Amino acid sequence: xxxxxxxxxxxxGILASGIWAxxxxxxxxxxxxxxxxxxxxxxxxxxxxxRRDLKHQETKMNAEFxxxxxxxxxxxxxxxxxxxxxxxxxxxxxxxFVREKLPVVTMIREYLxxxxxxxxxxxxxxxxxxxxxxxxxxxxxxxxxxEAGFSKTDLLATRSSRFLGSFFSALSFA
Numbered sequence: 001x002x003x004x005x006x007x008x009x010x011x012x013g014i015l016a017s018g019i020w021a022x023x024x025x026x027x028x029x030x031x032x033x034x035x036x037x038x039x040x041x042x043x044x045x046x047x048x049x050x051r052r053d054l055k056h057q058e059t060k061m062n063a064e065f066x067x068x069x070x071x072x073x074x075x076x077x078x079x080x081x082x083x084x085x086x087x088x089x090x091x092x093x094x095x096x097f098v099r100e101k102l103p104v105v106t107m108i109r110e111y112l113x114x115x116x117x118x119x120x121x122x123x124x125x126x127x128x129x130x131x132x133x134x135x136x137x138x139x140x141x142x143x144x145x146x147e148a149g150f151s152k153t154d155l156l157a158t159r160s161s162r163f164l165g166s167f168f169s170a171l172s173f174a
Contacts, residue, residue, distance in 0.1 A: 005159060006033035010090060012156045013119045013171035014038060018087030021045040023077035023108065024094025028057030030121065034090055035065040043069045045083055049076050078104050085113045092121035096128070096135045105148040112174040118150065119171055123164040131163075138168040145172040 006029050014037040022031045025046040034044055048054055054072040061070055075081050077091075078098060089108060098104050112118065123135045136144070142153040150172040157169045 001029070001159070001161075003029070003032060003036070006030050006092075007036050009121055009157050009159060009167065009169040010034065010092075010119050011037050013088075013117060013169070015087065015117075017042045019043045019045075019084055020088040020090065021047060021083055021086050021111065022090045022092070023047050023081075024091060024097070025054070025057065026050070026093070027053045028060060030090055030092035031057055031070070032060060032064060035061060035068045035070070038068070040067040040069075043071070045071050045073060045086075047073045047075045047077055047081060047083075049074065077108070080107065081111070083111050086111050086116055087113055088117045088119065090119045090121070092119075093123070093132075095120065096122055096132045099134050101134070101136070101144055102148060105144060109149050109174055114174060116174040117171055118145070118174070119156070119169060120145075121167060121169045123161065124158065124166045124168040125164050127164075129164075135164065138170060141168070141170055141172075145170075150174060 017039040025031045025048045031046045145153045153172040159167045
């Protein structure tokens, strides 16, 4: 996928500004897309377990969005993180690495302000493999989000993929 594809998957769920986190941000494709959707008065916390991936992100962010405020944190989103109350969270292709999703999603919901939003981007399949061990369909995500205490989940976009069929993006409200 290209940068604009990432933007198109999430832009309908992004407010113009605020404090956001990208959990399991990897090399930063969706962190960059988030920066593209947010104003420069926003702040992004990019969290990943791989310090080198975060450094790669920082280099790209400084080149492409030099006026954005981003804090890079080495951390595992499946464990408690120190974050300020967030307006939004994006998780793109990260939750499919977690087998027991409910405790993690419940914990993540607690990071959000009462009117906060969680944008989920995942492969829309229930059949995993070694690269995507525990995927979920949009229907599975919607049910899980409700069980974790989110009030509503909307499908934002879909996009075909050469790998595992298609992606979905969804917006869940705290």
